[in-house]
């Protein structure tokens with residue numbers, strides 16, 4: 001059996017080596033290292049793929065979130081609601097901009113921000129909601145957009161984990177994750193569903209004026225050379241990364257399908273096994289066609305069992321795994337707030353004890369999946 005890896009970037013590279021190598025060499029030959037044609041072409045290709053009017057590439061997914069928020073009409077002290085159960089980048093940039101993060105609980109089945117909790121957290125100071133499409137599944141955007149409209153709030157989608165996922169609205173309209181809110185951010189960190197060979201990120205929006213504002217912000221607040229109209233940042237996608245992304249974008253759907261198929265095999269193996277709860281909140285039978293969950297992570301809930309002992313057991317058997325995320329954000333030193341009440345975070349507080357993410361990438365084979373699932377089942381059953 002091939003060695004099991006959490007993410008197998010090398011196996012993926014082997015299949016696209018020629019194109020990647022020649023594109024990188026081309027950037028070196030032309031020396032257009034920053035803002036070269038590769039970046040521009042990638043931007044256009046991603047706009048087309050996502051069916052969104054504007055993609056603004058930048059240096060990483062954390063910058064993308066920060067810049068998206070800088071582009072909106074937000075002031076220090078404005079409250080921004082986001083999920084307690086996510087990667088810290090989401091809340092970090094809110095705090096960094098001197099906005100007030102308001103963390104809320106998530107849904108126990110799909111792990112995404114809880115709509116009732118959003119409603120409960122709204123105050124006259126609330127100005128924005130940041131849903132995170134966690135582990136590859138789009139949050140409940142119909143409900144979130146309805147709340148936003150009612151209370152006149154911005155919606156900033158953190159789409160670092162769900163690029164390529166489709167979202168089916170109640171009215172039957174299908175859109176790509178990250179093209180539904182007012183603005184969205186994504187990350188091209190190597191292990192993300194569309195990853196480059198270093199750092200990268202992008203902002204998406206359908207709003208022309210906002211796109212214009214953001215294009216200036218990423219470039220030192222310049223709209224005309226050496227005229228700095230707003231305080232900006234320096235955040236660029238470099239041309240070599242864009243070249244890698246251009247080589248990979250045509251494969252994104254097949255990469256996501258490979259993840260969906262691996263996830264389907266995991267879920268089938270765990271069916272009916274007590275104490276193992278497979279990822280839910282989407283129609284697993286239709287997911288190969290509909291791609292509503294693109295499985296950035298395949299995350300189980302392990303109940304009535306010592307999850308940490310399972311992690312050790314898997315590692316001892318050569319199976320890497322992850323606990324995303326082990327500590328709720330509201331309990332992190334940097335993000336504590338006396339207004340929080342523990343009872344309001346019952347789901348996240350429980351999830352951090354139960355979740356385990358299994359190896360998930362485009363190169364997993366049946367032998368590996370059988371070994372992983374059998375090892376888990378034997379452990380949980382004993």
Ligand SMILES: *Cc1c(COP(=O)(O)O)cnc(C)c1O
Pocket residue numbers: 060061062063086087089090132158160161186187188189199200201
């Ligand atoms: C990865 C990630 C980010 C940050 O992306 P970087 O490119 O690492 O800065 C932000 N939010 C979520 C949910 C992520 O998973």
